Amino acid sequence: MSDKTMSAEEVVGRLESGMTIGIGGWGSRRKPMALVRALLRSGITDLTVVSYGGPDVGMLAAAGRIRKLVAAFATLDSIPLEPHYRSARESGALELMEIDEAMFMWGLHAAANRLPFIPVRAGLGSDVMRVNAGLRTVTSPYEDASTGLQETVVAMPALRMDAALVHVNRADRFGNGQYLGPDPYFDDLFCEAADTAYVSCERIVDTAELTKEAAPQTLLIKRHSVTGVVEAPSGAHFTSCAPDYDRDEDFQRLYATTPWPEFAERFLHGGEKDYQSAVQTWHTLDEER
Amino acid sequence: MSEVRSSEVLSDVTRAEYCVIACAEAWRDNGEVLASPMGAVPSVGARLARLTFAPDLLLTDGEAMLVGPDGTVEGWLPYRQHLAMVTGGRRHVMMGASQIDRFGNQNISCIGDWERPARQLLGVRGAPVNTLNNPVSYWVPRHSTRVFVEKVDMICGVGYDSAAAAGPTVSRYHSIPRVVSNIGVFDFATPDRSMRLASLHPGVTVEEVREATGFELTVPEEVPYTRGPTGEELELIREVLDPQGLRNREVRS
Numbered sequence: 001m002s003d004k005t006m007s008a009e010e011v012v013g014r015l016e017s018g019m020t021i022g023i024g025g026w027g028s029r030r031k032p033m034a035l036v037r038a039l040l041r042s043g044i045t046d047l048t049v050v051s052y053g054g055p056d057v058g059m060l061a062a063a064g065r066i067r068k069l070v071a072a073f074a075t076l077d078s079i080p081l082e083p084h085y086r087s088a089r090e091s092g093a094l095e096l097m098e099i100d101e102a103m104f105m106w107g108l109h110a111a112a113n114r115l116p117f118i119p120v121r122a123g124l125g126s127d128v129m130r131v132n133a134g135l136r137t138v139t140s141p142y143e144d145a146s147t148g149l150q151e152t153v154v155a156m157p158a159l160r161m162d163a164a165l166v167h168v169n170r171a172d173r174f175g176n177g178q179y180l181g182p183d184p185y186f187d188d189l190f191c192e193a194a195d196t197a198y199v200s201c202e203r204i205v206d207t208a209e210l211t212k213e214a215a216p217q218t219l220l221i222k223r224h225s226v227t228g229v230v231e232a233p234s235g236a237h238f239t240s241c242a243p244d245y246d247r248d249e250d251f252q253r254l255y256a257t258t259p260w261p262e263f264a265e266r267f268l269h270g271g272e273k274d275y276q277s278a279v280q281t282w283h284t285l286d287e288e289r
Numbered sequence: 290m291s292e293v294r295s296s297e298v299l300s301d302v303t304r305a306e307y308c309v310i311a312c313a314e315a316w317r318d319n320g321e322v323l324a325s326p327m328g329a330v331p332s333v334g335a336r337l338a339r340l341t342f343a344p345d346l347l348l349t350d351g352e353a354m355l356v357g358p359d360g361t362v363e364g365w366l367p368y369r370q371h372l373a374m375v376t377g378g379r380r381h382v383m384m385g386a387s388q389i390d391r392f393g394n395q396n397i398s399c400i401g402d403w404e405r406p407a408r409q410l411l412g413v414r415g416a417p418v419n420t421l422n423n424p425v426s427y428w429v430p431r432h433s434t435r436v437f438v439e440k441v442d443m444i445c446g447v448g449y450d451s452a453a454a455a456g457p458t459v460s461r462y463h464s465i466p467r468v469v470s471n472i473g474v475f476d477f478a479t480p481d482r483s484m485r486l487a488s489l490h491p492g493v494t495v496e497e498v499r500e501a502t503g504f505e506l507t508v509p510e511e512v513p514y515t516r517g518p519t520g521e522e523l524e525l526i527r528e529v530l531d532p533q534g535l536r537n538r539e540v541r542s
Binding site for chain 2: 026053071072073074075080081085086089090091092098099100101102103105120121122123124125126127128130131147149151152153182183184185186
């Protein structure tokens with residue numbers, strides 16, 4: 001078995017401008033923020049980002065890296081509206097494929113199953129059809145048993161991606177990823193729907209360690225769908241990574257209320273270690289206040 | 290609070306508590322389905338229904354757990370299963386609305402032109418799939434002509450006219466049982482499925498509702514008042530479900 005451990009910089013070194021990149025987690029929950037920060041340090045731009053959007057979308061949009069976004073929403077959860085996403089939209093800075101969150105899920109399923117589309121009862125009757133002129137419908141070849149009708153539904157296209165970035169609690173060196181919180185979100189699907197997938201984790205452990213205390217159902221991501229593994233403690237900060245840590249609400253509030261250039265200058269000027277220590281310093285100063 | 294004209298109401302019931310009852314009533318006789326409330330008042334309402342007249346309801350903790358009214362975990366419902374439950378139809382959600390129109394089309398995505406909105410809001414979220422697959426009611430804590438509009442800027446939740454126009458696949462499981470606001474309860478029990486005033490919260494007049502609504506509302510000759518809480522319900526709301534009074538912050542008397 002091959003050792004897939006690498007640094008966040010090495011992950012970003014394998015990405016290119018113009019790619020379609022999927023980002024796991026949900027809203028402000030278990031986002032691969034260390035990988036997003038590495039992406040921000042690189043010159044990579046012109047991205048198509050596929051995400052159940054949170055601060056990943058906000059930061060990449062604020063930095064002008066997103067050409068097109070595929071999303072159903074962008075939110076910080078405890079702060080309902082993502083401020084940088086909001087200003088990007090209001091200034092017309094990015095192209096948007098706005099779809100329903102279930103349509104999004106089926107798009108991932110279609111891609112993971114190498115299908116061109118999945119028929120879904122969603123979107124029709126709503127303006128999702130108006131703002132996505134490319135969405136097509138498909139008529140069932142079967143008559144419904146009770147109505148006799150051949151139903152016409154939306155053909156949700158596969159959301160195939162060049163690369164997926166996800167963050168989990170534990171992983172081994174070979175790419176087996178484990179989540180220990182209450183929700184897997186869609187991280188396994190992101191990995192399966194992408195040509196390459198990079199998993200960051202709080203801690204890399206021996207394979208045998210994974211199931212010593214946790215149930216086998218926590219082994220969400222399988223190594224055959226993973227290209228690289230990055231050990232990134234606090235790698236989801238400031239989003240939540242239960243049970244390792246909760247969302248850093250104070251810091252998230254700072255992020256949401258600080259003009260982007262000022263925030264980037266103060267926290268994103270250096271590497272990941274610099275980021276984590278700048279956060280520590282801010283917390284210490286904040287407590288003294 | 291303004292004048293209370295119903296003889297049956299308990300004198301010190303707040304407007305928010307009438308709203309809790311109006312929300313709870315949305316889930317009456319729903320059977321064994323998931324009640325998904327968005328907002329403080331609907332959350333108290335769903336748990337009140339579960340504790341009293343709708344004991345078979347399922348509830349979540351707002352994350353991935355199915356819980357009893359006291360928080361006891363009885364099941365696991367991560368997002369992927371939650372979305373599958375929507376399409377299976379065994380769920381009744383009460384969503385918010387930044388805009389809602391005469392036929393129940395709802396908008397939570399953006400204000401203004403979608404291409405470059407004047408105000409970006411949440412996004413369509415799950416409104417399109419919800420409205421085509423499981424019953425969707427709405428909760429509006431501040432009823433005004435800015436929310437109750439002639440035409441929404443972006444149809445997220447599908448209304449009755451849009452569903453009918455889109456054909457039988459769309460209308461097959463489409464249902465908007467009720468809209469609850471801080472001043473009344475509304476439904477679509479009209480021949481053309483346009484919005485109707487179903488009940489007034491005590492202290493509110495038909496004229497006030499008309500003035501706060503940006504479209505022609507059907508108003509029956511006799512409009513009942515929203516029922517008040519029983520003594521037991523009031524005690525549950527105040528002592529058990531919402532001792533911190535979050536309801537009264539969402540809706541002021």
